[in-house]
Amino acid sequence: MAHTFYLYDMDSKFVQQVDPNLRLDVKKIDERFRKMFLAMKNTVLELLTSFEKINDMKEERLRDQFAKDPDCSLNANYYEKTEKHEWGIESHLDKGLITLLYQDQTGGLEAEYEGKWYPIPPIEGTLVIIIGRMLEHFTHGVAKAAWHRVKAHKSDRISWPFFLSPSFDAKFERLDEFKWNAEKFEALEKKRRINGSGFRCGTYEPGNEFGSGTYRDWHNKYVVNANDRKNKGQIKIWELELSFMEERSKAEVDGPNKKYAPLVRPKVWRKPNMYS
Numbered sequence: 001m002a003h004t005f006y007l008y009d010m011d012s013k014f015v016q017q018v019d020p021n022l023r024l025d026v027k028k029i030d031e032r033f034r035k036m037f038l039a040m041k042n043t044v045l046e047l048l049t050s051f052e053k054i055n056d057m058k059e060e061r062l063r064d065q066f067a068k069d070p071d072c073s074l075n076a077n078y079y080e081k082t083e084k085h086e087w088g089i090e091s092h093l094d095k096g097l098i099t100l101l102y103q104d105q106t107g108g109l110e111a112e113y114e115g116k117w118y119p120i121p122p123i124e125g126t127l128v129i130i131i132g133r134m135l136e137h138f139t140h141g142v143a144k145a146a147w148h149r150v151k152a153h154k155s156d157r158i159s160w161p162f163f164l165s166p167s168f169d170a171k172f173e174r175l176d177e178f179k180w181n182a183e184k185f186e187a188l189e190k191k192r193r194i195n196g197s198g199f200r201c202g203t204y205e206p207g208n209e210f211g212s213g214t215y216r217d218w219h220n221k222y223v224v225n226a227n228d229r230k231n232k233g234q235i236k237i238w239e240l241e242l243s244f245m246e247e248r249s250k251a252e253v254d255g256p257n258k259k260y261a262p263l264v265r266p267k268v269w270r271k272p273n274m275y276s
């Protein structure tokens, strides 16, 4: 079972409009988190630019349509050691455009490719790029969303996925450049629908279909209510994290080994009661 706390980018005016009281302000948080957040955001935006170049798209095409003021969040997942038959996170697709994932050295992450599961072992100094369901949808499946899961593992585990989702006013219009793949993609979607669990996106299973409105429409319908409930609990987790961080020595934060890599590993993790 994973416990998660969530940081949001309060520079985004749209994020502020959605639920200003419940979201955690990355600006108020330790400078290290803020730098990590911004570095990850810029990296994902660069990835979108690379995707435009690789596919001979008009410059800024993806970023203009979907990522002018993207909805970003940085999560910290804490997994307790699991038994053989348990999952850290069951097989799912991430819902947004792209996820950039930092995992600690524990291992356990797996991704599916052509029906087979492969381990994605942690490699020092690397991040995992996961294409999300929305980028797949907008590109008629040319960018493939990756099924992934976290398997049982022998010790506690921490990961930090950064999710980049569209801007709130982004229109859910698919990109004509990739229409040539539409038929093939529709066939895949059909198969997924028949398989039932195929549309599971993230851990709180928001919308199965994206419709033709804006990201805000979709978000209001599928995410806001779920987050209202979750974030109340998340603030508790956040308080735990903060008190842990305050206890850490300054040398640990500012010393020679200072990195933007996650260092937060609570000595004693009290279970947040939101899950009970």
Ligand SMILES: O=C(O)CCC(=O)C(=O)O
Pocket (backbone or CB within 6 Å): 075, 077, 089, 094, 101, 103, 109, 148, 149, 150, 158, 159, 160, 161, 202
């Ligand atoms: O912990 C991991 O390595 C993966 C986390 C994940 O897939 C998610 O939070 O969506």
Ligand SMILES: [Fe+2]
Pocket (backbone or CB within 6 Å): 092, 093, 094, 148, 202
């Ligand atoms: Fe995921």
